[in-house]
Amino acid sequence: MTIPDITLIQVCDFVGTLAFAISGIRLASAKKFDLFGAYVVGVTTAIGGGTMRDLILGVTPFWMTNSFYLICSAIALVWVIVFRKLLVRQNNTWFLFDTIGLALFTVTGIEKTLAIPPADGGQFPFWAAIIMGTFTGAGGGVLRDVLINEVPLIFRKEIYALACVIGGVGYYIASICGLPQIPCALICGLTVIATRVLAVKFKLGLPIIKGE
Amino acid sequence: MTIPDITLIQVCDFVGTLAFAISGIRLASAKKFDLFGAYVVGVTTAIGGGTMRDLILGVTPFWMTNSFYLICSAIALVWVIVFRKLLVRQNNTWFLFDTIGLALFTVTGIEKTLAIPPADGGQFPFWAAIIMGTFTGAGGGVLRDVLINEVPLIFRKEIYALACVIGGVGYYIASICGLPQIPCALICGLTVIATRVLAVKFKLGLPIIKGE
Amino acid sequence: MTIPDITLIQVCDFVGTLAFAISGIRLASAKKFDLFGAYVVGVTTAIGGGTMRDLILGVTPFWMTNSFYLICSAIALVWVIVFRKLLVRQNNTWFLFDTIGLALFTVTGIEKTLAIPPADGGQFPFWAAIIMGTFTGAGGGVLRDVLINEVPLIFRKEIYALACVIGGVGYYIASICGLPQIPCALICGLTVIATRVLAVKFKLGLPIIKGE
Numbered sequence: 056m057t058i059p060d061i062t063l064i065q066v067c068d069f070v071g072t073l074a075f076a077i078s079g080i081r082l083a084s085a086k087k088f089d090l091f092g093a094y095v096v097g098v099t100t101a102i103g104g105g106t107m108r109d110l111i112l113g114v115t116p117f118w119m120t121n122s123f124y125l126i127c128s129a130i131a132l133v134w135v136i137v138f139r140k141l142l143v144r145q146n147n148t149w150f151l152f153d154t155i156g157l158a159l160f161t162v163t164g165i166e167k168t169l170a171i172p173p174a175d176g177g178q179f180p181f182w183a184a185i186i187m188g189t190f191t192g193a194g195g196g197v198l199r200d201v202l203i204n205e206v207p208l209i210f211r212k213e214i215y216a217l218a219c220v221i222g223g224v225g226y227y228i229a230s231i232c233g234l235p236q237i238p239c240a241l242i243c244g245l246t247v248i249a250t251r252v253l254a255v256k257f258k259l260g261l262p263i264i265k266g267e
Numbered sequence: 268m269t270i271p272d273i274t275l276i277q278v279c280d281f282v283g284t285l286a287f288a289i290s291g292i293r294l295a296s297a298k299k300f301d302l303f304g305a306y307v308v309g310v311t312t313a314i315g316g317g318t319m320r321d322l323i324l325g326v327t328p329f330w331m332t333n334s335f336y337l338i339c340s341a342i343a344l345v346w347v348i349v350f351r352k353l354l355v356r357q358n359n360t361w362f363l364f365d366t367i368g369l370a371l372f373t374v375t376g377i378e379k380t381l382a383i384p385p386a387d388g389g390q391f392p393f394w395a396a397i398i399m400g401t402f403t404g405a406g407g408g409v410l411r412d413v414l415i416n417e418v419p420l421i422f423r424k425e426i427y428a429l430a431c432v433i434g435g436v437g438y439y440i441a442s443i444c445g446l447p448q449i450p451c452a453l454i455c456g457l458t459v460i461a462t463r464v465l466a467v468k469f470k471l472g473l474p475i476i477k478g479e
Numbered sequence: 480m481t482i483p484d485i486t487l488i489q490v491c492d493f494v495g496t497l498a499f500a501i502s503g504i505r506l507a508s509a510k511k512f513d514l515f516g517a518y519v520v521g522v523t524t525a526i527g528g529g530t531m532r533d534l535i536l537g538v539t540p541f542w543m544t545n546s547f548y549l550i551c552s553a554i555a556l557v558w559v560i561v562f563r564k565l566l567v568r569q570n571n572t573w574f575l576f577d578t579i580g581l582a583l584f585t586v587t588g589i590e591k592t593l594a595i596p597p598a599d600g601g602q603f604p605f606w607a608a609i610i611m612g613t614f615t616g617a618g619g620g621v622l623r624d625v626l627i628n629e630v631p632l633i634f635r636k637e638i639y640a641l642a643c644v645i646g647g648v649g650y651y652i653a654s655i656c657g658l659p660q661i662p663c664a665l666i667c668g669l670t671v672i673a674t675r676v677l678a679v680k681f682k683l684g685l686p687i688i689k690g691e
Contacts, residue, residue, distance in 0.1 A: 075482025080476070083422070091429050092422025101384070104365045106323075111530075111540055116323055121397045139477060173539045183543045197626070206420040206628040210507070216517050246512070261513035264432035265563060271617050292688070295634070301685035318535075327597045328535055329606045345658025351689060414621070415628045 071156020074149050076131035079199045086203050098128040104194030108187045112171050147228040154251045155191045158244035161219040161253050164191025185223030192219040214254035222247035286314040286361050288343035291411045298415050308414050310340040318408030320376050320399045324383050366463045369404045370456035373431040376403025383473020397435030404431040426466035434459035495580020498573050500524040500555035503623045510627050516596040520626050522552040528618030532588050532611045536595050578675045580669035581616045588615030608645030616643040640677035646671035
C-alpha cells in the first residue's frame with residue numbers, strides 16, 4: 056500500500072463535495088425550491104462548514120480562489136435533475152461518498168487550524184482544531200437546514216458531528232504518540248468513517264435530552 | 268447626459284436602503300414583532316448582504332463607521348408606522364426603489380471585491396466578484412427570512428438573485444470589451460434592473476426542481 | 480465597598496455563561512434534541528453573540544484560545560440532566576444569573592470594540608460599540624432561536640436587547656461626563672440589570688408593530 060497521494064485526496068474531495076451538494080439539493084427539491092435556490096442550498100451544504108472555519112480562522116474562504124467547489128455543486132445539480140428517479144436506489148453510494156467527504160473535511164479542518172496561527176501568535180489548542188474539524192465536516196449541513204427552515208437534522212438523529220469529534224480525538228492521540236502527519240490524518244479519517252458506518256449499521260444514536 | 272456623480276449614487280443608496288429596510292419591517296410586522304425586533308429585521312435586510320461580503324473579504328463591515336444605514340433603517344421604521352395603510356398603494360414605488368437598491372448593491376459588491384486583494388495577494392477572480400455582488404444584493408433578504416423563520420423567498424419565487432448574477436456577467440463582458448469602470452457599472456446596474464422588471468412584468472421564474 | 484476585582488468579573492462570567500447555556504439546553508430539550516445537539520445549542524447561546532462581535536471586529540473569537548466557555552457549557556448540560564425537575568423552581572435564580580451575564584457581556588462588548596481599532600485606524604464610533612455590546616449580550620439568544628427553528632424570542636417579547644442598548648447609552652453618558660472606565664462599566668452593567676428587572680417585574684414590553 057502506498058501513501059495516499061494528492062490525486063486520491065482530490066478524488067475524495069470531489070466525491071465528498073458532490074455528496075454534500077446533492078444532499079442539499081435533494082432537501083431543497085422537497086421544499087419546491089427553484090433551480091437557483093436548489094443550487095445555493097447545494098453549494099451552502101458543500102462549502103458552508105469550511106467557510107465558517109475560514110471566517111473564524113481569519114483567512115479568505117477556500118472557495119473564493121478555486122472554482123472547483125462551485126463546479127462540483129453544478130454537477131450535483133445536473134445529477135439530481137437527470138437521475139432524479141434513481142437517487143433513492145443510489146442511496147448507499149451517496150452515503151459512502153458523504154462519509155468520505157465527512158472524513159476528509161474533518162482532517163482538512165483540523166490541519167488547517169493547526170497550520171494557521173491565532174492573531175496573537177502561537178498555535179490554536181488541539182481542542183479548538185477538533186472543533187474546527189467538526190465545523191468543516193458538519194457545519195454545512197446545519198446551514199443547509201437553517202436555509203430550508205428545518206430543525207438541524209444532526210442535532211436530533213444519528214451520530215454525525217460526533218463522528219468528527221471522535222475522529223479528531225483519534226488524530227490527537229495519534230499525534231501525541233509521535234506519529235507523523237499522514238498516519239495521523241489516516242487514523243482520523245478512518246475513525247470518522249468507522250464511527251459513522253457503525254452508527255448507521257447498528258442504528259446508534261445519542262440519548263435524547265429529556266424536557267421538563 | 269452627464270456621468271452619474273456621487274450625489275446620484277447617494278440617492279440610489281438611500282432609496283435602496285430604505286426599500287430593503289421597509290421590506291424587512293413589513294414582514295416583521297406580519298409576524299407581530301415589537302418595534303425593536305422590526306428595526307433589527309429592517310437593518311438586517313438593508314445591511315446583511317454587504318456585511319456577509321465584508322466578512323468574507325476580511326474588511327470591517329461598511330456600516331460600522333458610517334451611521335447612514337442605521338438612520339435610513341430608522342426612517343424606514345417611522346415610515347411603516349406612519350403610512351401603514353398606504354404601503355400597499357405604494358407597492359410600485361417600493362418595487363422600483365428595491366430594484367434600484369438591488370442594482371446599486373450588486374455593482375458595489377463587485378467593485379469592492381475587485382478592489383480588495385485576497386490575503387495571499389493578487390485579485391479575486393471575476394466569478395468570485397459576481398458572487399459577492401449577488402451576496403451584497405440578495406444576501407440581506409435571505410438573512411431577513413432566516414430571522415423571521417420563513418423559507419427564503421428568493422429561493423422559491425421570481426427571479427431576484429439571478430438578476431444580480433446576470434448583471435455581474437454584464438459587467439464582466441463590458442470590462443473584457445475594454446470599457447472603463449463607469450460604463451461597466453452602468454451596464455451592470457441597468458441589466459439588473461431590466462432583468463428584474465421583465466421577470467416581474469412577464470411573471471418569469473426559474474423552473475422548480477422536482478422532488479423524488 | 481471595593482472596586483470589583485478580576486475575581487468578581489470571573490464569577491459573573493461563569494454564572495452568566497452557565498445561565499445562557501442552560502437557556503439554550505432547555506429549549507433544545509423541548510425540541511427533543513440529542514445530547515450533542517443540546518450541547519451545541521447551549522454553547523451557541525453562550526458564545527454566539529461574542530463570536531459575531533469578534534468576527535465583525537476582525538479578531539480571533541474569544542473562546543478559541545480559552546476552554547473556560549466550553550467547560551461552562553458542559554457543566555450546564557450536566558446541570559440540566561441532573562436537576563431537570565428542579566429547573567422550574569430555580570427559575571428566579573436563572574433569571575438573575577442570565578441578567579448578570581447580559582450586563583457583563585454588554586460591558587465586555589462595548590469595551591472590546593473601543594479597544595480594537597478599525598482596519599483603517601482610529602476608533603469605532605461609540606454607537607458602533609453600543610451595537611457590539613448589544614450583539615454580545617443578545618446575539619447568542621438569536622442564534623439559539625435560529626438553530627432550534629423558532630422566531631427569535633427577543634424580537635417579540637419583553638425588553639431584552641433594548642436593555643443592552645440603554646446600558647450602552649448609560650456607559651456613553653458616564654464617559655462623556657469624564658468618569659473613568661470602571662465607574663462607566665458599573666453604571667452600564669447596573670443600568671442593564673435595572674432595565675431588565677423592571678421590565679420583567681412590571682411586564683413592560685415595546686409596542687408590537689401593526690401589520691397592514
